[in-house]
Amino acid sequence: MSLDSTDVQKIAHLARLEINDADIPEYTQNLSNILDLVDQMQLVDTANVEPLANPLDAVQRLRIDEVTETNQRDKLQTVAPAVELGLFQVPKVIE
Amino acid sequence: MFDKTLAELAKGLDAGDYSSVELTEAYLGRINAEDSRYNSFISVTEEQALAQAKAADAQRAAGNAGAFTGLPMAHKDIFCTEGVKTSCGSKMLDNFIAPYNATVVQKFNAAGAVCLGKTNMDEFAMGSSNENSFYGPARNPWNTDCVPGGSSGGSAVAVAARLTPAATGTDTGGSIRQPAALCGITGIKPTYGRVSRFGMIAFASSLDQGGPMTRTAEDAAMMLNVMAGFDPNDSTSLDREVPDYTADLSQPLKGLKIGLPKEYFSSELNPAIAASVEAAIKEFEALGATTKEISLPNTHLAVPAYYIIAPSEASSNLSRFDGVRYGHRCDDPVDLEDMYKRSRGEGFGDEVKRRIMVGTYALSEGFYDAYYKKAQQIRRLIRQDFIDALQEVDVIMGPTTPHPAFKLGEKTSNPIDMYMEDIFTLSLNLAGLPGMSVPCGNTEGLPIGLQIIGNYFAESKLLNVAHQFQQATDWHTKTPNGIAGEES
Numbered sequence A: 001m002s003l004d005s006t007d008v009q010k011i012a013h014l015a016r017l018e019i020n021d022a023d024i025p026e027y028t029q030n031l032s033n034i035l036d037l038v039d040q041m042q043l044v045d046t047a048n049v050e051p052l053a054n055p056l057d058a059v060q061r062l063r064i065d066e067v068t069e070t071n072q073r074d075k076l077q078t079v080a081p082a083v084e085l086g087l088f089q090v091p092k093v094i095e
Numbered sequence B: 001m002f003d004k005t006l007a008e009l010a011k012g013l014d015a016g017d018y019s020s021v022e023l024t025e026a027y028l029g030r031i032n033a034e035d036s037r038y039n040s041f042i043s044v045t046e047e048q049a050l051a052q053a054k055a056a057d058a059q060r061a062a063g064n065a066g067a068f069t070g071l072p073m074a075h076k077d078i079f080c081t082e083g084v085k086t087s088c089g090s091k092m093l094d095n096f097i098a099p100y101n102a103t104v105v106q107k108f109n110a111a112g113a114v115c116l117g118k119t120n121m122d123e124f125a126m127g128s129s130n131e132n133s134f135y136g137p138a139r140n141p142w143n144t145d146c147v148p149g150g151s152s153g154g155s156a157v158a159v160a161a162r163l164t165p166a167a168t169g170t171d172t173g174g175s176i177r178q179p180a181a182l183c184g185i186t187g188i189k190p191t192y193g194r195v196s197r198f199g200m201i202a203f204a205s206s207l208d209q210g211g212p213m214t215r216t217a218e219d220a221a222m223m224l225n226v227m228a229g230f231d232p233n234d235s236t237s238l239d240r241e242v243p244d245y246t247a248d249l250s251q252p253l254k255g256l257k258i259g260l261p262k263e264y265f266s267s268e269l270n271p272a273i274a275a276s277v278e279a280a281i282k283e284f285e286a287l288g289a290t291t292k293e294i295s296l297p298n299t300h301l302a303v304p305a306y307y308i309i310a311p312s313e314a315s316s317n318l319s320r321f322d323g324v325r326y327g328h329r330c331d332d333p334v335d336l337e338d339m340y341k342r343s344r345g346e347g348f349g350d351e352v353k354r355r356i357m358v359g360t361y362a363l364s365e366g367f368y369d370a371y372y373k374k375a376q377q378i379r380r381l382i383r384q385d386f387i388d389a390l391q392e393v394d395v396i397m398g399p400t401t402p403h404p405a406f407k408l409g410e411k412t413s414n415p416i417d418m419y420m421e422d423i424f425t426l427s428l429n430l431a432g433l434p435g436m437s438v439p440c441g442n443t444e445g446l447p448i449g450l451q452i453i454g455n456y457f458a459e460s461k462l463l464n465v466a467h468q469f470q471q472a473t474d475w476h477t478k479t480p481n482g483i484a485g486e487e488s
Helices: A005-014 A021-043 A073-079 B006-015 B020-037 B046-061 B103-110 B153-160 B177-183 B217-227 B271-286 B299-320 B336-347 B350-362 B369-392 B415-420 B426-431 B459-472
Strands: B041-044 B072-076 B114-119 B166-171 B186-189 B209-214 B257-261 B290-294 B395-399 B435-443 B446-453
Touching: A005 A021, A005 B350, A021 B299, A021 B350, A021 B369, A021 B415, B006 B020, B006 B217, B020 B041, B020 B046, B020 B072, B020 B114, B041 B153, B046 B114, B072 B103, B072 B153, B103 B114, B103 B217, B114 B153, B153 B166, B153 B177, B153 B209, B166 B177, B166 B186, B166 B217, B177 B186, B177 B435, B177 B446, B186 B217, B186 B459, B209 B217, B217 B435, B217 B459, B257 B271, B257 B369, B271 B290, B271 B395, B271 B435, B271 B446, B271 B459, B290 B369, B299 B350, B299 B369, B299 B415, B299 B426, B350 B369, B369 B395, B369 B426, B395 B459, B435 B459, B446 B459
Parallel strands: B072 B114, B072 B166, B257 B290, B257 B395
Antiparallel strands: B041 B114, B166 B209, B186 B209, B186 B435, B395 B446, B435 B446
């Protein structure tokens, strides 16, 4: 499976990653090599094999829907890049 | 005192040979004097360590000391430590002061341990050489031109260089076992779900597992006694009884059935590693074990399946780093998308970006069945190989790595070369099984690791097998040149 630079730019956009134009050829080469490596999987017949998501086949543990956490907003926002009045600040999204 | 194990240091504390404050000051002094050669610590938490040591001494004086009270150790910088920088080896989190403790950190604090600092690692635990750290690579104390392995490279180096008697690590595809092998120390990756992942920064959530990195199996058992256990804050934590991992260390190995997978002993295996592993197996036979050739026929599919599953989960987990709530934010974003893209583009290193892109691609519309679903089906086949084999034998043994430590820069230009270094370790993460690495030899001055694989929840058995080996051999006591004899 070989990718071209347009594919890589599209993937980078989907992943919201800025990649310098100068680095695109190297990413294209490396990602193509990785996809070649994983393509060995396609030679295996897995028609009747159930996918395995959790190695112990564990299912999601449930709990009663009740409040268990206290409000730690101020503490948790000490590590935020920009905060005002208890809100996370981001660039304007609505004109 | 730097050559003493945790168990020996605990006896010294009990006997009053030294206080925890004296021990902590000695280790902090050694880190400050020596670590510029190894770069194994990202942060040294001197003030907190001394405060913890004082509290531990007070607890001991009051007659309330537990097995771990006052013992120094270090945490991999992937575990959140309240009030202390938790970088995960990334520029993205270079400014991140964790607002809470990981469960593992909380457990060590509650046990009275003294945390000396936070150890170096590959960025977001992605790597097998520690060269992907934003803080520069940690260096192998056996040869500082060589890598220590990764991703828990700093923890392995700090233990091997006697800068700490023990450290925590995490293992997603071999990140405890491979650096343990390359640095000549002991490491165990427990069964998936044994050790809480809460506050352990996520890489691939269905594979990640924390564990001890120590000089001996006995010390690993002492650490696992602190680390293991159910945690309601981790959705995949196992609600099962935790045994005393030190209880069975002395069980004799007579009658132990060892499986030797023929796929792990191919003609391509480094001859020195093959010879050391074979010699170790002879030692087990002398201890009364029997061996049997087994087959794990899907071994060759572990690397391909892993490099879909791990990047896919990583691409999802690392989407949280968006410059909004924590971590790096770019300067002067023009709009939200610009902020996401530049914050992530600037904050992540190359390997992390590669894996996020592979995962994004594998999970994108139209490719899911061919990649993610296929990899999960192969994951089941790989697990079944182990389940079948472990019906016939008690443990499986083989090399931990295909090569000894390689030179810095040797494998950085080709990611695939690097990925192949984990060929023997990552199938266990896919299967969720526990595995250990113990030192079993040396080639051209570099250590060799023996991997011991057990059934689900068989950590006690692995530690027993490793401890008996360490009673009969002295590979685990070997010290890198320039480190032996530096007694205080």
